[in-house]
Amino acid sequence: xxxxxxxxxxSVDDGKSTLIGRLLYDTKSLTDDKLEAIERNSKxxxxxxxxxxxxxxxxxxxxxxxxxxxxxxxxxxxxKKSYIIADTPGHVEYTRxxxxxxxxxxxxxxxxxARKGVIEQTYRHFFIxxxxxxxxxxxxxxxxxxxxxxQQVFEDIKADFEKLNAQSSYEEQEVTFIPISALxxxxxxxxxxxMSWYTGxxxxxxxxxxxxxxxxxxxxxxxxxxxxxxxxxxFHDYRGYAGKIYGNSxxxxxxxxxxxxxxxxxxxxxxxxxEQYDEAIxxxxxTITLENDINVTRGDILVxxxxxxxxxxxxxxxxxxxxxxxxxxGAKYEIQHNTNRVLxxxxxxxxxxxxxxxxxxxxATQLTLNEIxxxxxxxxxxxxxxxxTDNKAGGSFILIDTQSNTTAGVGFxx
Amino acid sequence: MSKILKTxxxxxxxxxxxxxxxxxxxxxxxxxxGGKDSITLVxxxxxxxxxxxxxxxxxxxxxxxNFPETIEFRDKLVEELGxxxxxxxxxxxxxxxxxxxxxxxxxxxxMLQTTTLLDAIEEFKFDACIxxxxxxxxxARAKERIFSVRDDFGQWDEKNQRPExxxxxxxxxxxxxxxxxxxxxxxxxxxxxxxxxxxxIEIPSIYxxxxxxxxxxxxxxxxxxxxxxxxxxxxxxxxxxxxxTVGDMTCTAAVESDADTIEQIxxxxxxxxxxxxxxxxxxxxxxxxxxxxxxxxxx
Ligand SMILES: Nc1nc2c(ncn2[C@@H]2O[C@H](COP(=O)(O)OP(=O)(O)O)[C@@H](O)[C@H]2O)c(=O)[nH]1
Ligand SMILES: [Mg+2]
Numbered sequence: 001x002x003x004x005x006x007x008x009x010x011s012v013d014d015g016k017s018t019l020i021g022r023l024l025y026d027t028k029s030l031t032d033d034k035l036e037a038i039e040r041n042s043k044x045x046x047x048x049x050x051x052x053x054x055x056x057x058x059x060x061x062x063x064x065x066x067x068x069x070x071x072x073x074x075x076x077x078x079x080k081k082s083y084i085i086a087d088t089p090g091h092v093e094y095t096r097x098x099x100x101x102x103x104x105x106x107x108x109x110x111x112x113x114a115r116k117g118v119i120e121q122t123y124r125h126f127f128i129x130x131x132x133x134x135x136x137x138x139x140x141x142x143x144x145x146x147x148x149x150x151q152q153v154f155e156d157i158k159a160d161f162e163k164l165n166a167q168s169s170y171e172e173q174e175v176t177f178i179p180i181s182a183l184x185x186x187x188x189x190x191x192x193x194x195m196s197w198y199t200g201x202x203x204x205x206x207x208x209x210x211x212x213x214x215x216x217x218x219x220x221x222x223x224x225x226x227x228x229x230x231x232x233x234x235f236h237d238y239r240g241y242a243g244k245i246y247g248n249s250x251x252x253x254x255x256x257x258x259x260x261x262x263x264x265x266x267x268x269x270x271x272x273x274x275e276q277y278d279e280a281i282x283x284x285x286x287t288i289t290l291e292n293d294i295n296v297t298r299g300d301i302l303v304x305x306x307x308x309x310x311x312x313x314x315x316x317x318x319x320x321x322x323x324x325x326x327x328x329x330g331a332k333y334e335i336q337h338n339t340n341r342v343l344x345x346x347x348x349x350x351x352x353x354x355x356x357x358x359x360x361x362x363x364a365t366q367l368t369l370n371e372i373x374x375x376x377x378x379x380x381x382x383x384x385x386x387x388x389t390d391n392k393a394g395g396s397f398i399l400i401d402t403q404s405n406t407t408a409g410v411g412f413x414x
Numbered sequence: 415m416s417k418i419l420k421t422x423x424x425x426x427x428x429x430x431x432x433x434x435x436x437x438x439x440x441x442x443x444x445x446x447x448g449g450k451d452s453i454t455l456v457x458x459x460x461x462x463x464x465x466x467x468x469x470x471x472x473x474x475x476x477x478x479x480n481f482p483e484t485i486e487f488r489d490k491l492v493e494e495l496g497x498x499x500x501x502x503x504x505x506x507x508x509x510x511x512x513x514x515x516x517x518x519x520x521x522x523x524x525m526l527q528t529t530t531l532l533d534a535i536e537e538f539k540f541d542a543c544i545x546x547x548x549x550x551x552x553x554a555r556a557k558e559r560i561f562s563v564r565d566d567f568g569q570w571d572e573k574n575q576r577p578e579x580x581x582x583x584x585x586x587x588x589x590x591x592x593x594x595x596x597x598x599x600x601x602x603x604x605x606x607x608x609x610x611x612x613x614x615i616e617i618p619s620i621y622x623x624x625x626x627x628x629x630x631x632x633x634x635x636x637x638x639x640x641x642x643x644x645x646x647x648x649x650x651x652x653x654x655x656x657x658x659t660v661g662d663m664t665c666t667a668a669v670e671s672d673a674d675t676i677e678q679i680x681x682x683x684x685x686x687x688x689x690x691x692x693x694x695x696x697x698x699x700x701x702x703x704x705x706x707x708x709x710x711x712x713x
Binding site: 002003031032033034055056057058059060061069070071072073074075077082084096097099100103104225226228229230231232235238240242243244249251270271272273274276277278279280281283284285286287298322334336338339392393396397398400405406407410 | 417418419421423424425427429430433434436437460461462463464465467549550552553555556557572573575577578579580581582584586587588599600602604605686687688702705
């Protein structure tokens with residue numbers, strides 16, 4: 001079945017968890033025992049409604065403070081699709097967790113409290129969705145029940161948001177506005193009579209109709225994860241390259257080039273378990289064998305010979321910083337790009353970008369937790385890479401702190 | 415006509431994760447309980463490395479209170495696939511005085527497994543332990559990463575997890591640390607059963623409807639066994655039941671069911687109004703039971 005990954009965004013208390021809970025409830029995905037637990041705990045807290053955030057805020061600290069700290073992944077399905085929704089935190093200090101959620105998503109739902117309208121967190125979250133190039137953004141104007149389902153309130157917020165959208169650098173992004181009440185269920189899984197002036201789809205109908213992203217438009221990339229060499233007689237000379245396909249499909253007979261060695265060969269077979277195929281599409285974890293016996297190891301990338309990306313010992317990227325220790329010029333990090341790791345030195349920080357679209361600060365000397373900025377890197381080795389806008393897999397990387405081993409940041413090349 | 419691979423997104427993701435484990439770690443192990451999730455993991459691992467063999471051993475932490483059907487099944491699977499199985503016993507930790515057996519009405523060895531697991535990790539210097547936990551099972555598990563770093567004491571620092579972006583998994587650790595890996599994080603219970611059906615995967619007989627001596631406590635159906643504490647007034651009756659989830663006897667409740675084929679099980683799950691872990695006695699201890707266990711090194 002088709003799987004759709006969605007991330008939520010929006011400030012604290014805008015109703016992200018409630019919306020997810022409502023989707024679960026309306027698609028009958030909450031089992032009786034889970035529902036009873038929510039009812040019991042809502043009552044215990046003295047609420048006269050069901051607090052669905054209890055279904056998603058899985059950590060003790062989250063329930064104690066009534067906030068979402070880390071991403072929770074929630075699952076439900078309809079007859080058409082399986083959905084994976086990332087319930088993300090709204091607080092500024094957990095922006096990195098919001099970025100994590102959005103990086104996996106094919107669609108994003110940004111919630112806005114109808115009473116508050118577009119606020120700073122809306123800017124920030126939309127900016128991140130621009131930067132990450134999440135194709136479909138649903139702007140859900142929530143808590144319409146608290147503004148008498150007033151069309152004017154919705155239209156005003158929509159107009160404000162359109163101003164933001166005009167500044168976005170990602171023109172192909174599709175932004176859809178839906179007025180909802182997550183609590184009451186208006187326009188969540190069903191259309192509501194309360195807002196007859198709204199002629200569009202409910203949130204669920206919109207998601208149901210979404211077509212999967214057309215990844216086929218980008219160059220094929222096959223980062224090699226590991227080499228399969230069975231120690232069995234019948235497979236004595238077998239060398240299979242295990243990996244996942246990104247971008248265009250690969251076919252048997254395709255002329256391919258191995259990066260970084262630039263040796264070329266042809267695809268001899270595409271295998272999945274004990275079957276052979278003529279072609280495999282993006283997202284397939286397969287094993288590929290080549291016509292020639294050439295040296296290929298983990299970290300290498302197979303590409304079509306007429307689609308070789310450029311290579312350099314430097315790169316420039318927008319970096320979203322995720323570590324408490326600030327990023328400063330001169331520091332060394334390990335870059336993990338696909339399955340490859342190279343040592344990198346921070347050459348300079350060009351600027352820190354304001355996530356409210358107000359511009360950038362070129363005098364910045366460091367990048368602190370949750371900040372986004374343009375960074376220049378020097379690499380220890382030549383790296384073959386794409387621009388993120390052309391190719392997501394070939395144009396993104398993480399930065400690993402060589403002392404703490406933690407994932408300190410994420411970069412978008414270009 | 416050309417033959418194009420039809421990809422199953424969840425299967426493909428799991429295979430990708432398995433391959434990252436083998437590439438990034440020196441000494442991985444698959445935690446095998448004999449339950450449907452770990453059996454599914456074995457099939458996925460087979461696919462990930464075919465035509466090679468599964469390049470890591472299986473570890474079973476044996477509470478000594480298993481369903482005999484599970485152990486029988488485990489040994490058959492290991493034999494058929496030529497796998498390398500390591501078994502470590504909770505009983506040994508009890509005998510050595512490292513842990514104390516729980517007593518009373520709700521006594522179970524489920525918590526004691528953690529010590530045996532951590533000891534085995536140290537004994538074999540495992541740096542990655544692959545488990546079949548799924549995020550849809552329980553709300554603390556919904557917070558888990560795919561690569562979840564644990565310290566020397568096996569502890570989960572749930573408020574300070576590594577960000578996981580795109581497909582980029584960071585398995586770098588220091589000596590003494592290890593990583594718990596969850597390849598089927600994004601699968602639901604129904605996904606697992608549908609996969610078992612589609613792939614014709616064999617599973618232990620206790621998942622299918624059968625007659626069993628049981629008694630009812632707190633609305634759950636418990637197995638009558640010498641390992642399970644029972645009060646005198648808790649009456650044993652033969653019931654037609656099956657198990658939806660398989661831990662050891664002291665922490666897994668049965669459900670009344672006539673489903674005796676995979677197709678019927680899938681049908682049953684689709685209309686079920688109770689979650690899988692609704693039949694896990696270990697989760698009923700408190701609202702935060704799972705989170706607490708995980709902090710201590712449980713998987
Ligand atoms: N009246 C009303 N209240 C809502 C609505 N959606 C959410 N809320 C309430 O707003 C509060 C915050 O919601 P929550 O889902 O926890 O927000 P989150 O921080 O974005 O996850 C809770 O008290 C909800 O009951 C809505 O549509 N109408
Ligand atoms: Mg929330």
